[in-house]
Amino acid sequence: MNPSPSSSSAQVHKGLEGITVSETRLSDVDGARCQLIYRGYSIDELVGKASYEEVSYLLLCGHLPTRQELQEWNAELASHRALEPEVLQAMSSLPLANNPMAYLRTVISLMGLRDPAAEQLDPPILRQQAIHLIAKTPTLIATFERLRRKRPMLGPRPTLSHAANFLYMLHGDDPSPSQTSALDAYFVLLAEHGFNASTFAARTTVATQSDLYSGIVAAIATLKGPLHGAANTKAMEMLMEIGAVEQVEPYVQKTLSDHKRFMGFGHRVYKGEDPRAKHLKRVAQELAGLNRAEARWFEISERLQEAVWKAKKLSINVDFYSASLLYYLGVPVDLFTPMFACARMAGWSAHILEQLADNRLIRPLALYVGPRDSTFVPLDQRPATPTT
Ligand code: COA
Numbered sequence: 374m375n376p377s378p379s380s381s382s383a384q385v386h387k388g389l390e391g392i393t394v395s396e397t398r399l400s401d402v403d404g405a406r407c408q409l410i411y412r413g414y415s416i417d418e419l420v421g422k423a424s425y426e427e428v429s430y431l432l433l434c435g436h437l438p439t440r441q442e443l444q445e446w447n448a449e450l451a452s453h454r455a456l457e458p459e460v461l462q463a464m465s466s467l468p469l470a471n472n473p474m475a476y477l478r479t480v481i482s483l484m485g486l487r488d489p490a491a492e493q494l495d496p497p498i499l500r501q502q503a504i505h506l507i508a509k510t511p512t513l514i515a516t517f518e519r520l521r522r523k524r525p526m527l528g529p530r531p532t533l534s535h536a537a538n539f540l541y542m543l544h545g546d547d548p549s550p551s552q553t554s555a556l557d558a559y560f561v562l563l564a565e566h567g568f569n570a571s572t573f574a575a576r577t578t579v580a581t582q583s584d585l586y587s588g589i590v591a592a593i594a595t596l597k598g599p600l601h602g603a604a605n606t607k608a609m610e611m612l613m614e615i616g617a618v619e620q621v622e623p624y625v626q627k628t629l630s631d632h633k634r635f636m637g638f639g640h641r642v643y644k645g646e647d648p649r650a651k652h653l654k655r656v657a658q659e660l661a662g663l664n665r666a667e668a669r670w671f672e673i674s675e676r677l678q679e680a681v682w683k684a685k686k687l688s689i690n691v692d693f694y695s696a697s698l699l700y701y702l703g704v705p706v707d708l709f710t711p712m713f714a715c716a717r718m719a720g721w722s723a724h725i726l727e728q729l730a731d732n733r734l735i736r737p738l739a740l741y742v743g744p745r746d747s748t749f750v751p752l753d754q755r756p757a758t759p760t761t
Contacts, residue, residue: 383740390641394568394735395576399432399723402567404642409649411565412436420652425535425560426450429507429719432565433500433726453508454529454538456516460484461526464513469521473514474597477711478590480513481506485586492584494729502585503722510718511535514711515542536560539715544703551663555656556702562649563691563713565720567642571595571602575721576728580735588725593714599636602692602717605709608637609696612673613706621676625684635681637693646688653694660701670697 386392401410409416412431419428423437430438430446438446456464463483467476484506485491490498512529519526519542527545529538536556540548548556566572575592579585596602615624628635640647654674661671674697681687699709 383738385740388641389737394573395728397567397724397727398435399720399727400565400567402642404640404644407643407645407648409566416562416648416652420558420561421554423561425557425564425716425719428561428564432719432723433503449504450508450535451529451531453505454512456509456512457487459487461516464516465520469517472597473517473707473711474593474603474714476517477510477513477714478593478597480517481510481586481593482590484509485584485590488586491586494579494582494584496726496730499585499722499726499729503718503726506586506589506722507718508535510711510715511539512542514708514715515539517711518543518705518708540702551659552702555660555698558652558656559695559698559712560716562652563695563716565717565723566691569601570598571717572721572724576724577735579725579728580732582729582732585722585725589718589721592717592721596714596717597710602710602713604636604690604692605695605699605713606706608692609670609700609706609709611636612670612677612696615673615677618669618672618676621673621680625677625680629684635677635685635687637696638681638687638689640688640690643688643690647690649691650689650694653691653698654689657694657698657701660698664701667701670700 399412401408403409411419411428412435414423414431414437423431426447427438427443430443434442460480460483464480467479469476488502488505490502493499516526518524524545527542529542533541533547534553534557536559537548537553540552540556568576571592574595575588578591579588599607611624615621625635657671657674661668674694678689678693681689695713696709699712700706704712
């Protein structure tokens with residue numbers, strides 16, 4: 374059967390490339406100028422000055438908090454950080470050996486199932502649910518790591534910041550100020566990024582008037598892929614495969630001749646370097662300086678950045694230096710993508726609120742290119758083997 378000629382002259386935009394589907398007040402991903410703005414503030418202004426707590430407030434509430442507002446926000450986050458005993462119990466009965474993103478997706482879904490207000494879409498309730506998930510996700514990830522390593526559980530400490538709490542719960546001791554500020558910068562830089570695939574999935578989900586938890590689950594499921602969030606894990610695996618600075622050139626040549634991709638390079642929107650990358654590079658370099666025995670991961674990264682640019686004029690993206698940065702903080706490589714989810718929880722939630730504040734069902738079209746006018750043949754008259 375031949376595909377029918379299309380009766381429509383519709384132009385197909387594969388991957389929705391270049392299509393503007395909505396307005397947003399949350400961030401401007403300016404591909405031509407390679408700039409990223411959160412609610413009016415360049416990330417160059419925010420990183421190193423505003424904490425993740427302030428940035429999550431900015432995204433969800435629309436302005437930078439006053440001292441009083443920040444104190445209240447921090448207190449709310451602190452009151453939501455611990456996992457309920459029932460969630461902990463359920464977590465220990467789930468499989469721990471598979472993809473941590475699948476685990477995260479499942480536990481967030483369980484949290485939605487347990488929330489009696491999950492189906493309510495009023496903004497104050499949605500904001501509460503957002504705080505709940507922003508606060509709990511780092512605890513969930515650290516707890517997952519402790520469960521699978523059969524280490525004793527550690528709850529959050531009210532005196533520690535969002536970033537410091539995660540490192541404390543993961544490692545069991547107080548992080549240094551430089552480790553805390555490195556993770557805080559990472560969280561700030563990855564908090565929000567326009568209509569990327571996972572955010573779009575979240576907005577599409579809630580645009581059906583489904584609930585916030587379902588939107589976040591859809592976002593996590595979408596972030597999980599290597600062309601999106603899992604590129605940070607793949608980038609670290611690539612650095613480990615290279616292993617030494619002298620191996621960078623041969624690796625680049627082989628990757629090119631095998632027509633494979635360099636993970637952490639290229640971007641759909643940015644025409645040059647991802648504006649987050651230089652900040653992540655600086656932080657990774659600082660951490661490498663404090664960890665001389667492991668300095669090679671930064672050195673390999675820097676050499677690879679140069680070599681790929683020279684060979685293919687490809688720039689690095691957010692995931693490239695995220696890899697060594699998270700590695701230096703002692704985060705296991707397969708937890709890099711859940712760390713991305715931790716940071717993006719603020720952006721996803723803010724987008725869900727924004728979508729529901731001015732909602733319209735998201736329902737694009739597809740151009741049908743299959744056959745038409747096929748004649749139905751009853752089952753008992755069809756040939757035993759399929760005809761092509
Ligand atoms: N390594 C090697 N080549 C790459 C590349 C990469 N990381 N990214 C893009 N290219 C090349 C493609 O091979 C293609 O070349 P061709 O036209 O000669 O075939 C061209 O650049 C366009 O690629 P395309 O996949 O159409 O671009 P896109 O806009 O759909 O892709 C990404 C964007 C992010 C999916 C892509 O750059 C990629 O796969 N990067 C690696 C994964 C990654 O780091 N993801 C995180 C994104 S933040």
